[in-house]
Amino acid sequence: MLAALIIVFREVFEAGLIIGIVLAVTRSVAHRNRWIVGGVLAGVVGACVVAAFAGALSQLFEGMGQELFNAAILTVAVVMLTWHNVWMARHGKEMAGELRAVGQAVAEGSKSLLALAVVVGVAVLREGSEVALFLYGVAASDGGPAMSLFLGGLLGLVLGGAVCLLTYFGLLRIPPRALFTTTTVLITLLAAGMAAQAVSFLERANWLTALGTVVWDTSWLLSEDSILGRTLHTLIGYTDQPTGMQLVIYAAVVLVTSALMRLIGSEPPRHAVAAG
């Protein structure tokens, strides 16, 4: 049971962090729950589909289907997060200041919500497909310990949900005005980290070999598998043995995002933002 708890918790942990951040980011947007729950549900359904076709998936692209699939969905998440950030740079301040007509804010809020719902869905899909495969294997195996494994899995899921809530309420303790800046930085680093992870999957598939040498090894200082290491891995893309290409892409995403935010978000900030 403990093993099941740990496995499920480890998978759900990352998705929990991401959902917590998305919930905090969309705190003031109407109907956000509908979108986020939709994202989670779509992710769960997708995870089951991926698990069901896991065999076929891994056979694709000369056995590298899994790696390329992961790289592809991470890239989708990176694009969505960047889009969200750029969109928020333009409209976020007005929304935070609640200076807009409510109806318009809802309509515009939904546009960015779609991007975030996709991010949530992708996170659940990625982590969930492993949980689904694992639990399916447990269900398929003979009787006895299956019940306790399911119980363990359920507890792992609950703990993962707790991570989500802790992240959410932790972020909410930040004063509203600072929250906007904090989450923008957080989402930029989240996106850069995901892009670096996508690179790592392409490297594992041997699709990307340039700059493939490990630049440094800090596993002695902070292992990627410790709780802190995993947290930082998800939040800012910490890797204890990054390759050159991972660093390049990481920096590129941060630079492109800030450039786009400046370019598109810099049009006259129409109103001073009311102090939160």
Next chain:
Amino acid sequence: MFASLTSRTSITTCALAALCVAALLPLSAANAQQATELQIAYDGAFQPNELRAPAGKPVTVKVKNNTSKAMEFESKTLKVEKVIPSKGEAVVNVRAQKAGRYEFFDEFNEKARGTLVVE
């Protein structure tokens, strides 16, 4: 305003797509380096549970899962992680390593362990 916003959004997307494509360009050299090929079977335990490979060369490990459950071939030190469905087979690419002993295991059943000895 919406139109201009949409076009800007697509510029954003294009820029990112271009970035991704640029990142993929140098991959023509992929597989140029000769990899050491190894095979391992899994039936609740790894057979054999010790693999050997020369240092400084990439390694590909063909893992065959003979059990009725999915497994995840994982090694923290080799930085590999791959789900292998029941009765399935998968290829795991390992980048060139320094000499040393590298542990791997089934993440869904951590009692099953093995070692890759790079020398």
